[in-house]
Amino acid sequence: MKRNLFSLMSLLVLASMILAACGGGPVATQVATDEPAAPPTEAPTKEAPATEPPAAYEGVKAEAPNCDYGGEVKSIEAVDEFTVKISLCVPDPALPSKIAFSSFAIQPQEHLEATNGSPLENPVGTGPYKVESWERGNQLVFSRFDEYWGDPAMSKTLVFRWGTESAQRLLELQSGTVDGIDNPGPDDFATIEADSNLQLIPRPALNIMYIGFNNNPKVDGFDNSKNPLANEKVRQAIAMGIDRQRIVDNFYPAGSEVASHFTPCSIPNGCVGDDWYSFDAAAAKTLLAEAGYPDGFETVLNYRDVVRGYLPDPNIVAQDIQAQLKTNLNITLKIEVMESGAFLDAADSGQLTGLYMLGWGADYPDQTNFLGYHFGAGSSAQFGDKFPDVVDAIEQGAQLASDADRAPFYEAANNAIKTHVPMIPVAHGGSAVAYKAGLEGNPHASPLGNESFAVMGNGTDTFVWMQNAEPISLYCADETDGESLRACEQVTQSLLGYEVGGTAVEPVLAESYEANADLTEWIFHLRQGVLFHDGSSFDANDVVTSLVVQWDAANPLHTGNTGGFSYWSGLFGPFLNAPAP
Amino acid sequence: MANTISKLDAEAISLESVSLWSITKKRLFRRKSAVVGMIILGILIFVALTAQWLAPYDPVKSMLDVPDYAGQAQKRLPPCIHLLGCPKESPQHIMGLDGVIRDEFSRLLYGARLSLMIGFSTVTFAILVGTVLGALAGYFGGWVDNAIMRVMDVLLAFPSLLLAIAIVTVLGPGLINALLAIGIVSIPAYARVMRGSVLLVREMDFVSATRSLGGNAFDILFRRILPNALTPLIVQGTLGIATAILDAAALSFLGLGAQPPTPEWGAMLGSERNQVFTAPHLVFYPGLAIMLTVLAFNLLGDGLRDALDPRLANVS
Numbered sequence: 046m047k048r049n050l051f052s053l054m055s056l057l058v059l060a061s062m063i064l065a066a067c068g069g070g071p072v073a074t075q076v077a078t079d080e081p082a083a084p085p086t087e088a089p090t091k092e093a094p095a096t097e098p099p100a101a102y103e104g105v106k107a108e109a110p111n112c113d114y115g116g117e118v119k120s121i122e123a124v125d126e127f128t129v130k131i132s133l134c135v136p137d138p139a140l141p142s143k144i145a146f147s148s149f150a151i152q153p154q155e156h157l158e159a160t161n162g163s164p165l166e167n168p169v170g171t172g173p174y175k176v177e178s179w180e181r182g183n184q185l186v187f188s189r190f191d192e193y194w195g196d197p198a199m200s201k202t203l204v205f206r207w208g209t210e211s212a213q214r215l216l217e218l219q220s221g222t223v224d225g226i227d228n229p230g231p232d233d234f235a236t237i238e239a240d241s242n243l244q245l246i247p248r249p250a251l252n253i254m255y256i257g258f259n260n261n262p263k264v265d266g267f268d269n270s271k272n273p274l275a276n277e278k279v280r281q282a283i284a285m286g287i288d289r290q291r292i293v294d295n296f297y298p299a300g301s302e303v304a305s306h307f308t309p310c311s312i313p314n315g316c317v318g319d320d321w322y323s324f325d326a327a328a329a330k331t332l333l334a335e336a337g338y339p340d341g342f343e344t345v346l347n348y349r350d351v352v353r354g355y356l357p358d359p360n361i362v363a364q365d366i367q368a369q370l371k372t373n374l375n376i377t378l379k380i381e382v383m384e385s386g387a388f389l390d391a392a393d394s395g396q397l398t399g400l401y402m403l404g405w406g407a408d409y410p411d412q413t414n415f416l417g418y419h420f421g422a423g424s425s426a427q428f429g430d431k432f433p434d435v436v437d438a439i440e441q442g443a444q445l446a447s448d449a450d451r452a453p454f455y456e457a458a459n460n461a462i463k464t465h466v467p468m469i470p471v472a473h474g475g476s477a478v479a480y481k482a483g484l485e486g487n488p489h490a491s492p493l494g495n496e497s498f499a500v501m502g503n504g505t506d507t508f509v510w511m512q513n514a515e516p517i518s519l520y521c522a523d524e525t526d527g528e529s530l531r532a533c534e535q536v537t538q539s540l541l542g543y544e545v546g547g548t549a550v551e552p553v554l555a556e557s558y559e560a561n562a563d564l565t566e567w568i569f570h571l572r573q574g575v576l577f578h579d580g581s582s583f584d585a586n587d588v589v590t591s592l593v594v595q596w597d598a599a600n601p602l603h604t605g606n607t608g609g610f611s612y613w614s615g616l617f618g619p620f621l622n623a624p625a626p
Numbered sequence: 627m628a629n630t631i632s633k634l635d636a637e638a639i640s641l642e643s644v645s646l647w648s649i650t651k652k653r654l655f656r657r658k659s660a661v662v663g664m665i666i667l668g669i670l671i672f673v674a675l676t677a678q679w680l681a682p683y684d685p686v687k688s689m690l691d692v693p694d695y696a697g698q699a700q701k702r703l704p705p706c707i708h709l710l711g712c713p714k715e716s717p718q719h720i721m722g723l724d725g726v727i728r729d730e731f732s733r734l735l736y737g738a739r740l741s742l743m744i745g746f747s748t749v750t751f752a753i754l755v756g757t758v759l760g761a762l763a764g765y766f767g768g769w770v771d772n773a774i775m776r777v778m779d780v781l782l783a784f785p786s787l788l789l790a791i792a793i794v795t796v797l798g799p800g801l802i803n804a805l806l807a808i809g810i811v812s813i814p815a816y817a818r819v820m821r822g823s824v825l826l827v828r829e830m831d832f833v834s835a836t837r838s839l840g841g842n843a844f845d846i847l848f849r850r851i852l853p854n855a856l857t858p859l860i861v862q863g864t865l866g867i868a869t870a871i872l873d874a875a876a877l878s879f880l881g882l883g884a885q886p887p888t889p890e891w892g893a894m895l896g897s898e899r900n901q902v903f904t905a906p907h908l909v910f911y912p913g914l915a916i917m918l919t920v921l922a923f924n925l926l927g928d929g930l931r932d933a934l935d936p937r938l939a940n941v942s
Contacts, residue, residue, distance in 0.1 A: 210899065212899070215903075232702065232901065233904060236903070295700075295727060296701065358725065360897050361701070364725075364887055367886065368691060368887065369691075379885065380886050
């Protein structure tokens with residue numbers, strides 16, 4: 046009897062589990078597969094009648110009630126089916142450069158709605174390649190988009206693979222399993238150059254490696270009054286106590302240089318103002334003693350163990366900085382390596398309490414991308430509290446049109462940065478891309494790190510590229526990592542873009558644009574007949590939606606990956622309807 | 627009365643054990659592999675003890691920070707040995723320089739100290755805890771046995787390195803935490819061995835005799851049973867040191883153990899792993915050092931097992 050009861054019970058439990066599994070499963074997957082599939086079939090039927098009488102086109106418009114919210118954008122409007130108008134609160138001569146950046150790529154309005162504002166793995170773009178499949182942890186496969194509006198991609202299939210070890214990447218290239226690799230190790234440059242089967246293409250050093258400090262970390266229970274790094278003199282002492290020349294000479298490849306300023310000199314107004322502190326261990330020690338730490342102190346050095354053009358050998362450089370600060374200032378650094386994504390999140394949200402090594406590669410060649418992004422009003426919390434004199438100078442400089450007019454403001458900003466030392470600029474790192482020899486088309490290295498693989502091929506159907514790390518997601522409106530951006534750039538496009546292998550802005554989804562005299566109203570004339578990968582056609586509403594979901598924090602689609610949308614706030618200032626801090 | 631007898635008893639045991647040890651020693655030295663193990667180990671211990679005098683440079687100091695450094699410091703410089711024809715004007719680096727321009731040879735010497743320390747401390751910790759747990763389980767049996775050994779079974783069910791990684795992840799990376807983790811994961815092996823020995827010895831006549839003479843449980847367990855159950859533990863411990871060194875090196879290789887600039891072999895290997903082709907000496911030497919050390923302990927452990935096994939008494 047007892048046994049019967051038991052078996053009955055277990056049968057019931059089993060039955061309910063099966064029910065739960067079957068009942069829950071299919072419903073959930075149906076929703077997931079239906080949603081992205083539905084819009085493409087509906088969208089054309091909806092739009093088809095709308096195109097016949099042009100007057101019936103309902104353009105979307107988003108507008109800030111006024112400019113008091115602090116951001117740069119006043120309104121974004123679809124004037125007609127193929128015209129978009131962006132009004133600004135303040136003049137912005139760099140708008141074309143900014144809007145060309147891949148974070149502001151255009152996706153169909155319907156797709157953004159269907160994915161609830163976070164098309165993380167299935168972006169729908171207008172580019173030469175569309176996403177075929179993404180096996181997380183293994184590879185990312187793109188296939189040629191046959192209805193692409195421009196020159197078709199040279200290879201039918203493009204494969205992205207990744208490996209954090211430079212030796213592994215080189216080995217794969219040598220054995221011929223991949224066609225190109227990013228960032229070969231500095232010690233391997235000579236090997237590649239000597240190998241007639243390979244070619245090394247140097248990438249100009251349009252980047253910066255810096256040692257950052259947070260003067261007011263946002264960590265629960267952290268007592269900032271006891272934080273030595275909150276003291277400006279301590280930061281200045283560290284800036285003087287690190288021999289940057291030694292780091293560059295010993296641990297960077299040829300083509301690298303010591304950073305005299307945060308921004309590389311090849312960017313207009315990049316290095317106006319005083320040069321950075323020169324190395325002076327004695328003066329640094331005195332300054333540190335003045336600040337109240339004659340015997341040094343203990344803190345942490347965080348970094349991510351990934352190779353970037355600006356930091357070819359993070360582990361080694363970290364240990365040299367550790368040794369230098371110990372010898373010169375008796376500051377004891379505890380090295381803590383972090384996972385890449387977690388490290389960036391912690392830095393951006395201001396949770397790193399010690400020193401950290403990070404860097405930046407140019408997205409577009411303008412000061413707003415360097416000083417503006419890092420130290421401007423909309424910058425992240427990575428350096429802690431902002432410095433009003435730096436912020437003001439950057440804001441004023443960004444609004445002027447000519448480089449000569451902007452120079453005094455960027456000079457003031459650079460000098461103020463030197464005084465406050467929110468970070469120590471270390472090096473502009475030379476890096477390279479290596480390809481198999483004898484590729485077709487135009488194998489290149491882009492100073493912006495956005496190599497376009499549509500213009501190169503190896504004579505077969507498949508081109509394989511191996512980079513340092515897996516993309517974090519493929520919705521690049523909410524990514525800042527170069528490994529993600531490069532993958533997005535194969536798939537999605539912005540209104541404007543950068544020339545292949547260069548930095549000049551050229552038309553992409555907008556055929557032309559014009560601005561009024563004071564650079565506050567910009568009209569973009571869109572390319573007609575462009576198709577998205579899902580078959581829907583590209584129009585002004587897609588543009589407005591793609592931008593507004595980033596701009597308007599109250600927009601239901603303002604979700605993204607983490608919801609940070611750092612590029613928007615970094616480039617255009619605070620969000621519209623931003624929640625009160 | 628009881629006193630005199632236990633005194634006699636103790637005398638008998640000590641006499642017996644002296645002869646056991648001398649037999650063991652004789653047998654051990656007759657085994658060539660064990661002798662090789664002991665020689666390597668002897669060298670290692672010597673190096674570990676005298677590292678600060680043997681090492682030509684500070685293991686954590688970059689050549690760039692060495693005052694009056696004669697040569698041109700260059701990262702990952704291949705070995706320069708004067709005896710083998712390296713020009714006299716460039717300073718001698720027997721094993722070259724590492725990526726941070728430190729003398730690889732000095733680091734390797736200090737690494738020996740660290741590795742031995744890791745091996746002995748983790749195994750000591752594991753043996754102490756494991757022995758007590760195993761002895762209690764074996765002696766008292768019943769629910770005590772069940773409770774302790776089931777927990778040990780759970781620990782044994784995880785791959786040891788994986789469990790160590792999990793523990794370090796919780797505690798945070800660092801050498802001490804890595805030692806603790808490796809210590810914890812090696813407890814069950816000792817507890818099991820100890821429990822087995824105690825079960826065997828517990829039923830022997832001399833234990834029954836002590837019990838009938840009114841010795842308390844503590845006395846019987848730690849003064850009668852334990853010394854007679856130690857043999858398998860010694861073998862297990864010697865082999866365990868090898869595993870512990872290997873596990874610690876693996877954790878450090880993954881960046882979870884010794885933190886830079888500590889000259890730990892696994893960490894040295896890990897930080898230069900990308901230089902296998904461009905600077906093989908930086909991967910070869912630490913790897914070789916780890917291999918030799920582990921080999922030495924394994925040879926010695928094997929030799930000890932054979933030497934201590936009474937069943938093999940007539941073989942050698």
